[in-house]
Structure formats: structure tokens, C-alpha cells
Amino acid sequence: MSKEITRRSFIKKSAAIGTTTILAGKALDKVLDTSVDAVAQGRVDVSVVEGSDYYRSTLKAVEELGGVTRFIPKGSKVAILPNAQRNNPGSYTSPEVVRGVIKLCKDAEADAIDIITLQPLQNWESMDYTDMFNREGVGLKIVDRRDESLFKTVPISRGLALKEAQIMKELDNYDLFVNVPITKDHAGTKFTGTLKNMMGLNFSRNNRTFHKQNWDTDINAIKHLEQCVADLNLIVKPALNIVDATEFITTMGPFGPGELARPNKVIAGVDRVAIDAYCCTLWGLKPEEIYSLGFANKHGLGEIDPENVNIREISL
Amino acid sequence: MKISSSCRIAVIAVLLSALSILLSSCSDTQEESNGILSYIPEEDEVAGWNPVDEPQVYVGEDLFLLINGGAEIYHEYGFKQVVFQEFESAGGKSINMELFQMEDPASAYGIYTFKTGENGTEMDIGGGLMLEEYYLNFWKNDLLVTLIGFDSEKETIDGLHALARGIADRITEDAEKPALFKMLPSEDLKTSGIKYLHGNLALYNNYEFDSADIFRFRECILGKYGDHRLLIFKYSGDDDTAGIFKNAGDIIRESGNFSEFKVIDDNTFSAKDKNSELAIFRINEKYILTYIGSNIDQAQSVFSGIIDR
Numbered sequence: 165m166s167k168e169i170t171r172r173s174f175i176k177k178s179a180a181i182g183t184t185t186i187l188a189g190k191a192l193d194k195v196l197d198t199s200v201d202a203v204a205q206g207r208v209d210v211s212v213v214e215g216s217d218y219y220r221s222t223l224k225a226v227e228e229l230g231g232v233t234r235f236i237p238k239g240s241k242v243a244i245l246p247n248a249q250r251n252n253p254g255s256y257t258s259p260e261v262v263r264g265v266i267k268l269c270k271d272a273e274a275d276a277i278d279i280i281t282l283q284p285l286q287n288w289e290s291m292d293y294t295d296m297f298n299r300e301g302v303g304l305k306i307v308d309r310r311d312e313s314l315f316k317t318v319p320i321s322r323g324l325a326l327k328e329a330q331i332m333k334e335l336d337n338y339d340l341f342v343n344v345p346i347t348k349d350h351a352g353t354k355f356t357g358t359l360k361n362m363m364g365l366n367f368s369r370n371n372r373t374f375h376k377q378n379w380d381t382d383i384n385a386i387k388h389l390e391q392c393v394a395d396l397n398l399i400v401k402p403a404l405n406i407v408d409a410t411e412f413i414t415t416m417g418p419f420g421p422g423e424l425a426r427p428n429k430v431i432a433g434v435d436r437v438a439i440d441a442y443c444c445t446l447w448g449l450k451p452e453e454i455y456s457l458g459f460a461n462k463h464g465l466g467e468i469d470p471e472n473v474n475i476r477e478i479s480l
Numbered sequence: 481m482k483i484s485s486s487c488r489i490a491v492i493a494v495l496l497s498a499l500s501i502l503l504s505s506c507s508d509t510q511e512e513s514n515g516i517l518s519y520i521p522e523e524d525e526v527a528g529w530n531p532v533d534e535p536q537v538y539v540g541e542d543l544f545l546l547i548n549g550g551a552e553i554y555h556e557y558g559f560k561q562v563v564f565q566e567f568e569s570a571g572g573k574s575i576n577m578e579l580f581q582m583e584d585p586a587s588a589y590g591i592y593t594f595k596t597g598e599n600g601t602e603m604d605i606g607g608g609l610m611l612e613e614y615y616l617n618f619w620k621n622d623l624l625v626t627l628i629g630f631d632s633e634k635e636t637i638d639g640l641h642a643l644a645r646g647i648a649d650r651i652t653e654d655a656e657k658p659a660l661f662k663m664l665p666s667e668d669l670k671t672s673g674i675k676y677l678h679g680n681l682a683l684y685n686n687y688e689f690d691s692a693d694i695f696r697f698r699e700c701i702l703g704k705y706g707d708h709r710l711l712i713f714k715y716s717g718d719d720d721t722a723g724i725f726k727n728a729g730d731i732i733r734e735s736g737n738f739s740e741f742k743v744i745d746d747n748t749f750s751a752k753d754k755n756s757e758l759a760i761f762r763i764n765e766k767y768i769l770t771y772i773g774s775n776i777d778q779a780q781s782v783f784s785g786i787i788d789r
Contacts, residue, residue, distance in 0.1 A: 249548065250546075250576075251576075251630070252576075252628055253614060253628075253630060283548075350549070350550070351550055351552070351553040351681065351685055352549070352550075352552050352553070352681060354684075354685065356549075360549075363549070368544070371549075372544065375549075375551075375552050385680075385681075385693075386680070386681070386684055386691040386692075387691050387692070415597060416550075416595055417550065418548075418549050418550045419547045419548070419549075419550040420628075421612075421614065421615035421626065421628045422597075423597050423599075423612065423613070424613065453688075455691065
């Protein structure tokens with residue numbers, strides 16, 4: 165079953181995304197060009213697949229976008245960035261979704277496929293990931309989040325709150341990366357999804373500046389965090405976002421434990437703002453109430469109004 | 481450059497005292513950590529459930545290494561340290577324990593109310609326990625204990641209960657809820673909906689007056705009733721409560737989150753929130769009382785009841 169929700173009308177905005185600063189290699193430029201072409205051709209912007217087999221849902225979500233080769237050119241070196249909190253239910257990306265992403269990279273005949281992360285090995289072991297990585301033959305590249313020498317400073321000329329980030333150097337070894345967050349609650353900002361997962365590429369001490377030292381005394385701390393998240397997204401651009409919205413916490417995020425929602429959905433697309441705007445509605449939030457989405461929209465990073473996005477929803 | 485012997489002695493003395501301070505602070509931290517470890521049940525202490533691997537202790541800012549992004553709320557409440565320990569049953573089930581030591585019992589009670597939902601099952605362990613789908617939280621003295629199972633099967637839920645009792649038995653001191661708790665009218669009060677707040681982050685997650693900290697408070701209690709909510713902000717003698725009240729009114733008057741701002745009298749104003757609920761604010765000495773509901777007469781009656789007490 166499939167349904168088209170609306171047609172979008174923001175070709176200009178998306179074209180602007182393709183011209184902003186790109187961190188990774190040349191292949192990423194091609195990917196962004198491709199997405200703009202896709203808009204012009206009236207393809208699906210965001211695909212949503214509901215089903216209990218998360219692996220199949222992941223494959224189907226990308227198929228509905230036009231197929232993985234639109235996003236991952238043959239021979240690319242691909243990094244995958246899941247969200248790997250500890251193993252509290254609904255707080256980390258499902259291994260089955262990540263397994264689906266690995267299959268997609270293989271289908272695209274990627275030259276290298278690795279998981280990149282700042283999270284320690286014990287997190288991955290506790291979530292039953294490591295055996296799957298071994299079976300699938302992909303690498304797990306853990307960057308020590310406390311070693312500043314493993315990160316490079318990247319200026320953010322258009323940043324309003326964040327003027328520079330410190331992005332893991334490991335990312336330079338890849339042509340592109342696929343962002344694979346889980347959407348969930350966040351006790352600081354009420355919501356986390358594709359945009360906030362980019363903090364998983366940034367040096368932890370730099371991330372700490374997003375969260376101001378004194379929530380008690382700095383009256384604007386919440387908006388500061390949200391603006392930093394939007395600013396960071398100006399310099400890191402996933403080739404593709406695949407969001408786990410199968411089972412996630414709607415309270416006490418991002419770590420949990422918390423109350424669980426189970427929409428059993430996998431969402432895919434290029435436009436991070438449009439995806440997050442869709443995801444937050446899964447547990448009753450409104451996109452306009454999530455500051456990071458508004459700030460990212462103002463940066464030209466994507467469309468915040470779901471009415472302007474071509475969303476295709478499918479049940480398996 | 482030559483250094484005189486008296487200068488050298490002075491430098492050595494300074495270094496030795498610095499070293500002594502460093503060792504003493506390490507020792508304090510170690511003692512604190514050892515103290516927190518004493519609450520973990522040992523092998524064969526809780527029937528069927530035993531600790532596996534070594535406990536992990538995170539002190540102060542290191543909480544970010546464990547919680548990565550969710551640590552602010554604990555710091556807002558006054559976090560000191562946490563110990564993480566995994567338990568396993570003979571049947572292969574797992575339960576994770578997070579035992580947080582907060583700066584005082586009020587902080588522990590506060591983070592307990594923040595972390596618990598309204599649909600769980602309350603039990604009489606420690607200062608209060610709430611069992612939810614696959615996990616539970618309880619607080620006792622200055623400690624918050626979170627036990628996380630990974631399913632809702634009987635063995636897991638029984639294990640959560642047994643471990644909670646085992647840990648609670650090891651915490652010998654009790655503490656009362658903060659005095660502000662008693663200011664909430666008890667009639668129709670949903671006890672599972674009470675939130676004791678220590679700062680704007682907790683407030684923002686429960687009701688958004690503004691993303692900025694317009695009430696500048698350190699202590700607030702939120703009670704939920706059948707058809708309305710009540711917040712009581714408490715200020716100390718050093719705070720300019722009247723100034724905070726006026727400033728909050730000015731911000732709410734201009735805020736996109738509210739409309740229909742009205743000054744009712746010198747001590748009271750009202751506005752409609754984004755959900756068309758009526759928000760009424762009253763200052764009374766060192767308190768700001770806030771009613772969120774639909775009935776102005778009800779609000780005035782609730783305020784009078786609190787002020788009379």
C-alpha cells in the first residue's frame with residue numbers, strides 16, 4: 165500500500181544546499197547534484213516504510229527514493245554513522261536497520277564500507293552489533309573521543325552560535341557517509357534525529373560547548389544548543405539519511421530508559437529538515453516547536469513544512 | 481639563572497603541598513566512589529541475580545562519557561556521581577543498574593519525579609518507586625536508582641523487584657520529600673504526575689513558558705489534577721521575587737507562546753497559551769503560583785487555599 169501525501173515546492177532551496185560548504189570528497193558533490201536533479205524530476209523526497217521486518221523496510225525505503233545508486237556511486241568508500249548509545253531499549257539504532265544500510269552499500273558496489281563512531285567498543289558489544297559486523301564483513305572504526313589530535317578544525321563561516329567544529333579526521337578517508345540515527349526524545353531539546361546525530365562526528369569537548377556550562381544561569385542555553393546543531397549541519401552533509409523510527413523512547417531521551425513508541429517505521433531521504441519534521445510528528449510534536457528545525461530551515465538546509473514535501477508512505 | 485636555596489625550599493614546599501592536596505582530593509573521590517559501590521548487591525545476595533563485570537563509576541562532568549548528551553538534566557538537579565552495574569540471571573536475562581548519587585535528598589527526589597512517567601505502578605520502596613514497562617526508578621535519601629530490564633517477561637519484572645529491594649536494604653538512611661511538596665492541594669492530585677523541578681531545563685520539558693529561563697528559580701513543584709495543572713515556584717530571601725514576576729509578565733506579554741495577556745490586579749496576570757489553555761500567575765511573598773487550566777474562578781480558589789495554608 166502506498167500513498168503520496170503532497171508535492172513539494174522548494175526546488176530553489178534544495179539547489180542552494182548543493183552549493184554550500186562540503187566537508188567530504190568529490191563524490192559527495194555528485195550526490196548532492198543528483199538530489200537536486202531528483203527534485204527537478206519530481207521524485208519522492210522522503211520515503212516511509214512501515215513493517216516489522218526492519219531490514220526489508222530499510223531496503224524498501226531507499227528503493228522508493230529511486231534506488232541506492234542515486235546516492236552511492238559505484239566504487240565509493242562509504243562510512244555509516246548509526247547512533248550507538250548504550251543498550252537501553254529504544255535509544256540506539258536497530259542493528260537490523262544498519263544491516264539493511266550495509267546491504268544497500270554492497271548493492272551499490274561500494275569499494276569500502278565502515279561504521280564510524282565516537283562510542284566505545286563496549287557500547288557496540290552491548291547492543292549485539294559486533295557479531296553482525298563480522299558476518300557482514302564491515303569495519304568498525306572507533307575514534308577516541310578524548311584524543312583531540314584525531315579531529316580537525318573546520319570553520320563554520322555562516323554559523324550563528326558555532327563558529328568552528330572539530331570533525332573526526334577519519335571521515336576524510338571516505339567519499340561519502342550515510343547518516344543512520346534513531347529518532348527519539350531529548351531531555352534538552354525534546355527531539356533528536358538526523359540533524360543532531362551529526363554531533364557524532366564532532367569532538368566531544370566541542371560538543372560540550374553546545375550544551376552550555378550553566379543551564380541555571382544562562383537563560384538562553386536551550387536555543388544555543390539548537391542553533392549549534394543547525395550550524396554544525398552547514399559543514400557536514402550525509403549523502404543519505406536513513407532513520408530508525410521502529411521503536412524509540414519518547415521520554416528521558418537520549419539515553420533512556422523511557423516510555424516507548426513503536427511506529428515500526430524506517431524513513432529515508434536527503435533533506436534532513438524534512439525528515440526530522442516528519443519524525444517529530446510520530447509522537448505528537450510539531451516541527452515549528454523544535455528550534456533546531458527552524459534554525460536549519462533558515463540556514464537553507466531543508467524544508468520544515470511537511471505540506472511542501474513529497475512523502476511516500478508504504479506498509480509492508 | 482641561579483636559584484637561591486631558600487627559594488628552592490619554598491618551591492619544593494609549594495609542590496609538596498600541591499601534591500598533598502591532589503592526593504587528598506583523589507582520596508576523597510575514591511572514598512566517595514567506594515561508598516557508592518557499597519550499595520551494589522553482591523553475588524548470591526539477590527536470589528537468581530548476580531553482578532557481572534566490574535562496576536563503572538562516573539564522577540561529575542564524566543557523566544557525559546556515560547550519557548553523552550543527556551547529562552545536563554542530571555547536572556541541573558545536582559549530580560555527584562553514578563555507578564553502573566550489570567546483573568544477569570541464571571536464565572540468561574540481563575538487568576542494568578544505574579545508581580545516581582545526587583547532592584542532597586531533594587535533588588534525588590527531583591530527578592526521580594523527572595524520570596518517572598504517569599502510567600507506571602507505584603510501590604512502597606525507599607522514598608517512592610515507579611515500575612514502568614521494562615524498568616523502574618526509586619529514590620532513597622540522596623540516591624536515585626534506575627533498574628533496566630530488556631523485556632517485560634515475568635522473570636525480568638520479578639528481578640527488577642528483587643534487585644530494588646536488595647539495593648534499598650543497603651541504603652540505611654531515609655529522607656522526607658521537600659517541604660514544597662506539601663503545598664500542593666491534595667484533592668484530585670495525581671501523585672504519579674508530580675514533578676519537582678530544579679531549573680529551566682526540567683521546566684521546559686514539562687511546560688514551555690519560554691525556552692529562556694524567565695522564572696530564574698531553583699525550586700518549583702508541578703502538580704497535575706483532573707482538569708488543570710499547578711506550579712509553585714519558591715524563591716529564597718535573597719531573590720527579587722517581585723522583579724522576577726514582573727519580568728516574566730513582560731516576556732509572556734510579548735511571547736509568541738501566549739496571547740490575550742491581561743493584568744487582573746497588582747499581583748495577578750493571565751494569558752492564553754498555544755493550546756488555548758488559560759495560564760494565571762499570582763505572586764505571593766516569596767512564591768509565584770501558576771495555574772494552567774480553563775477556569776479563572778477555580779484558579780482563584782486554588783490560589784486562596786494555598787495562601788491560607
